[in-house]
Amino acid sequence: MSPSNDPFYAGFGQAVRIGTELLAAMIVGGGLGWLADTYLLPTQPWGLVVGLILGAAAGMLNAYRAAQRLK
């Protein structure tokens, strides 16, 4: 059995992955919203709010997709 098929090793790798997946999408979503607020549109603070919500949704999506690969 090759190590990449070892269920413990692969499973641990996937588990480590999912947590950061949520965080990264929220950083990107909130960051984009904040940038739009500060430099592009006079919409403060709504860009940040909408960006964070979309980022949270995207994070959930990424975590869901990562979990789908576990099957």
Add this chain to the structure above:
Amino acid sequence: MDNPLHPFELHNFAEISLFGLDISINKAVILMWIVVVLVATLMIRAAAGRKLVPGKLQNLAELFVEFIRGIILDTMGQDGMRFFPLIGSLFLFILFCNLLGLIPGSYTVTSQIVVTAVFALSVYALSIIVGFAVHGVKFLGILVPSGTPAWLLPLMIPIELISQLARPVSLAVRLFANMTAGHVTLAVLFSLTISGGLLIGWVPFAATLFIGGLEVFIAFIQAYIFSVLTCVYIGDALNLHGHEAHAH
């Protein structure tokens, strides 16, 4: 007590600037050179003999090749084997950076977010280039999940865009955060050992032994997950909308 972030400070050995670009040499740069030389000599030595009954070094190299081959076949299928050199060297480089950083007195290159971000961004750029090279303009369809009703598109496209842009961020932050956190933990425990003295200092010292072992495991896991995700991202670009051959 010492500042636990002290081990992450970098001091330049030689100030060099090229056309206004700061290319000074510091501990991290030297350590990366050592890793490159180490990995290269190890693999060249291992591949030099190529006997039918492998020696120790060749055995190790064959185990490694089988390991990377398994990852690629699992995530990209046979099509992905042309990325073998990239994935293999990425894995070895990150693994050796992580492991050498555990030697006291050396430096963990992967605890610098500059290093991990450059890796993550180049991997992500490669996956986009591969996507456009294989699918042309149709690659933009990666922003639309298959089977989305038209009235949901204004919501789904921003979400997909963010989830795409989050890929290099999560790749870079994961490696950086794991390596930094581990070393901060070790630094705190060691300084507790010293300030605790003989009476109580053995408790944090025992903990450093445990955390040290855990760190070796994390070094492997992080190198592994970085190469797996590189494969996944390039694989997504190769097979749009995931009608790939699932070799499970």
